[in-house]
Amino acid sequence: MSITDSQDRVAEIQIYLVDLSQDQPYLGALREGEVVNEAGYFVRKGNRTVYPRKNRSLVVQIVTRDGVIGWGETYGLVAPLATAAIISDLLTGFVVGRDPNEVEAIHDALYDLMRVRGYTGGFYLDALAAIDIALWDIVAKIQNLPLHQILGSPQRTLIPAYVSGLPKPTLAERLELAKEWQSLGFDAFKFALPVADDGALAELRALRLTVGDDARIAADLHWSLTEDTAVQLAADLQPFDPWFLEAPVPTEEIHTLRRVVERTQSRIAVGEEWRTHYDARLRIEPQACHIVQPEMGHTGITQFLRIAKLAEAHHLSIIPHATIGSGIFLAASLHASAGLTGIESHEFQHSIFGPFRHFTGDALSCEAGAYSLPTGPGLGVEPSDAMLARMTRMLP
Numbered sequence: 225m226s227i228t229d230s231q232d233r234v235a236e237i238q239i240y241l242v243d244l245s246q247d248q249p250y251l252g253a254l255r256e257g258e259v260v261n262e263a264g265y266f267v268r269k270g271n272r273t274v275y276p277r278k279n280r281s282l283v284v285q286i287v288t289r290d291g292v293i294g295w296g297e298t299y300g301l302v303a304p305l306a307t308a309a310i311i312s313d314l315l316t317g318f319v320v321g322r323d324p325n326e327v328e329a330i331h332d333a334l335y336d337l338m339r340v341r342g343y344t345g346g347f348y349l350d351a352l353a354a355i356d357i358a359l360w361d362i363v364a365k366i367q368n369l370p371l372h373q374i375l376g377s378p379q380r381t382l383i384p385a386y387v388s389g390l391p392k393p394t395l396a397e398r399l400e401l402a403k404e405w406q407s408l409g410f411d412a413f414k415f416a417l418p419v420a421d422d423g424a425l426a427e428l429r430a431l432r433l434t435v436g437d438d439a440r441i442a443a444d445l446h447w448s449l450t451e452d453t454a455v456q457l458a459a460d461l462q463p464f465d466p467w468f469l470e471a472p473v474p475t476e477e478i479h480t481l482r483r484v485v486e487r488t489q490s491r492i493a494v495g496e497e498w499r500t501h502y503d504a505r506l507r508i509e510p511q512a513c514h515i516v517q518p519e520m521g522h523t524g525i526t527q528f529l530r531i532a533k534l535a536e537a538h539h540l541s542i543i544p545h546a547t548i549g550s551g552i553f554l555a556a557s558l559h560a561s562a563g564l565t566g567i568e569s570h571e572f573q574h575s576i577f578g579p580f581r582h583f584t585g586d587a588l589s590c591e592a593g594a595y596s597l598p599t600g601p602g603l604g605v606e607p608s609d610a611m612l613a614r615m616t617r618m619l620p
């Protein structure tokens with residue numbers, strides 16, 4: 225069936241919370257003074273950011289009148305009822321009855337609903353992302369093709385991946401973990417400042433000695449520095465050849481970010497918190513970054529591609545972010561990355577990927593330093609029985 229023949233329409237949208245809890249919290253064991261409160265949240269002292277003790281995500285299922293089922297996913301880490309309510313109370317009524325092939329027009333219409341009130345990011349755009357991914361899944365399934373094939377000519381069938389985070393309590397154990405991944409064919413790594421207990425310089429120096437001069441090692445600075453401390457840290461790290469420095473200064477401080485770019489030799493990467501190409505333009509046009517890191521769980525496919533195309537037009541590198549999820553938005557990120565020329569690498573969140581790979585029936589694979597593209601129609605991933613058993617229906 226060609227895209228223009230379809231008379232199918234969206235019939236219903238269901239929302240689920242997926243339990244992704246693990247023995248260890250994300251980024252590893254709690255440090256001294258980090259306490260889980262009654263609502264199940266704790267704050268990392270290193271970046272003053274809230275995390276749930278039990279990881280989770282929000283999944284939407286969209287069903288068409290002809291019975292085509294699309295899956296989407298977004299962040300459910302914090303206050304997932306907020307995002308679920310936006311979908312259930314507001315968005316569903318404007319998506320049911322629409323032709324799923326009009327996915328980009330649907331995205332833009334939903335965005336327009338709330339833009340004059342200033343809802344141009346945050347939970348509202350997370351809700352749009354989940355719907356967007358599910359609609360693209362349906363569009364590709366109607367054509368019986370893997371999503372990357374309808375998004376344009378794939379540039380590659382393997383997406384290079386870097387090992388993100390070494391969630392062990394001591395530096396010695398983190399170095400051991402890096403060596404284990406290196407023995408499995410991975411040559412790119414990233415550590416996070418909030419859990420680099422002796423500081424970024426000690427962490428990078430030790431990692432460099434452990435994995436060698438040819439490996440790439442990035443540092444995620446979690447928005448925690450000022451202009452001057454970022455410039456100083458970049459200078460200190462330079463002898464150990466960091467691959468890139470991520471999120472050096474607070475996200476709102478775009479002028480400061482630009483000054484850091486001007487004053488350092490390091491490549492600066494940002495973008496995991498962006499929702500739209502408007503967020504990207506604010507940083508890309510003033511040359512305030514070298515690498516963009518769109519996160520599919522926040523952007524959906526439509527905005528992910530708009531951000532990536534903008535980056536490509538400015539000859540910037542793209543290294544997509546990979547957050548805590550069931551595998552659904554990761555699959556979307558891989559499909560969308562396949563057709564981009566600017567892809568340098570893709571985050572590999574191994575502490576989530578391995579334990580939950582069976583949630584999408586082992587359809588995703590990341591081996592010897594690269595992801596494989598899912599091959600089935602649409603996203604090529606569906607919730608497995610194990611995942612269905614950890615899904616709870618939310619709201620009517």
Ligand SMILES: [Mg+2]
Nearest residue numbers: 444470471496
């Ligand atoms: Mg990060």
